[in-house]
Amino acid sequence: MSLTVYGHPASQPSRTVFWACLLGELPFVLGNTAESILHTNGTNPRGQVPSITDGDFNLSEVAAIVWYLGQKHDWKNMYPEDLQEQARVHQFLHMHHHLVRLATYHLMAPHVVKPLNFPPREPNPLSLFQTQTMLRAFSEENPHEAGGRIVTTMVKFLENSYFFNESSFLCGGSHATVADLVCYSEIGQFYFAKLFDFTPYPNFTRWLTAMRGVPYHDTANAYNIELGDILTKPNTHARFSRAGKKGMQALIDTGLASEAA
DSSP: OOEEEEOOTTSHHHHHHHHHHHHTTOOEEEEOGGGTTTTTTTSOTTOOSOEEEETTEEEESHHHHHHHHHHHTTOTTTSOSSHHHHHHHHHHHHHGGGTTHHHIIIIIHHHHTGGGOOOOOOOOGGGHHHHHHHHHHHTOSSHHHHHHHHHHHHHHHHHHHOSGGGOSSTTSSSSOOHHHHHHIIIIIHHHHHTOOOOTTOHHHHHHHHHHHTSTTHHHHTHHHHHHOOOSSSOOOHHHHHHHHHHHHHHHHHTSSEEEOO
């Protein structure tokens, strides 16, 4: 049975799933994102990426996907066997949507999405929280300053509440777990975008360095590397499109991802 991943490199949760599959040496097909709302026969009600089909099984939401794939394919490094470390991974994943996910809505989106002036779409009631949050961020007089305050609160919390036993990784182990991949997709992007200064936070600085050493880092983050500084160089449609294509091609070049037939 082949695995199909519906996602896009501009999507932070999609990058998490792509990176996890690469680390697990798991071949996958890159599904057509335009079909992502329909392909799961109602099991993806929010109609957002990432989502997957694995044979006749359909699943959406990043935390559920990485847990499922980790269990099925025995990803012991990314999804640890130690009960307490595994519990810490779950602790992070359970608060992801109301913690680090907000970093994208408040700081990244105003610099990536707002300049593109995409036409408004019919709001999905199940994504209303996301829509309203982004609209509030877009309306800020100084989105960089306002978003920076929110991200500072998140980074301070993680700086002081994670990195157990002086580990370089969030949940205290010797390897990056799916919690690190999820967090990096939201927070690590600011390193490339020049939107946040991490130097006052030694745990975070050590973590960023460690994550850049994780295999397939540049592949999974090719979109952000190509997009680059969006603080002093405003985003454009051409730049956004180029970065997306770069991200998709980087996945295909590994030989583990293939385009849908």
